[in-house]
């Protein structure tokens with residue numbers, strides 16, 4: 561369903577994209593699966609180059625405060641360098657906004673923000689029980705019926 565939704569939402573126009581150098585700006589990369597499909601769709605539509613810029617730092621830690629992020633082992637930036645992510649997504653170049661740059665852009669007191677998913681520094685300690693229970697009811701490939 562999720563993949564069908566992505567295909568319906570992303571409908572590249574060959575007339576517009578053919579032989580063009582494309583720059584994608586996105587707010588974040590979490591698992592990287594959607595980005596990889598998007599890049600492939602752009603290349604299939606004839607884009608000459610596909611570059612990506614992300615307006616946040618790499619997401620390296622899960623959120624326990626309410627945002628629906630994956631477990632850490634599913635987060636592409638938790639285990640891969642920017643160069644490795646670039647290769648995995650199939651883009652010609654990839655760059656993220658720095659953590660400092662992101663906080664500076666708010667023009668607010670940087671101590672007032674949580675940014676744990678970028679740093680692992682959780683402002684409120686996460687009990688082990690809560691860490692273990694995240695995604696406990698999600699299907700895993702092993703538990704998915706054939």
Ligand code: SF4
Pocket residue numbers: 622623624625626627674675676677678
């Ligand atoms: S900044 Fe904090 S609250 Fe927001 S998604 Fe990341 S970990 Fe969750």
